[in-house]
Amino acid sequence: MRVFLMNIISAVFHPLLMATYSSALFYWMLPEIYSPIPYKSIPMFIAVVFITTAVIPALSIAFLMFTKRVSNLDITRREERSLPFLTIGVFYGATTYMFYDKMNIPRPLLVMMIAVTVLIVVIFLISIKFKVSVHSAGIWGVAGLFTAVAIRYLSVDMVWPLSLIFMGAGLTTMSRLELGRHTPNESWAGIILGYTLSFSAFWFFA
Known part of the structure; x- marks a missing residue:
């Protein structure tokens, strides 16, 4: 039962969902930050974020699983991370540019998307030599942002x-440790990287 619960937590707080959750949290906590996007259009924007940053990247990872390039959706093996992380980083970068060039999204949302893209690229580079907990980096990135x-x-x-975000972040990191997906050092690396980068990005550039 405990393992099942830890797997549910890991799935609910999967890194690919962080951009969608962040967009939804802005809608809940500070909807005026979406201006000049019309209020009634915000849910549609969040849906676009979900499709472009979660659904399509998940399908690309599923394709890599089908072709035996990766073992699972979490990409737990360090040696398998380079190709999917590079692919997702490029896709996130292209999506961010599309939001900026075609949709003219507000600066705070643009900074959020750039921060997520940079975080993926940095993890890609670190993963060449060291495995970082992407779950921890993702959810603690949301904590740092907010x-x-x-x-x-x-x-x-x-x-x-904000209290709920930190609770979710703690549970996510705990779930990865409980499932044996990461060591404490890998989790701490993800926590520090995600929180510091996201906090700094919004604080200095938004």
């Missing part, structure tokens, strides 16, 4: 959402 948002906008309405 810590910066909460400080920047100083809203008490963000206290509970």
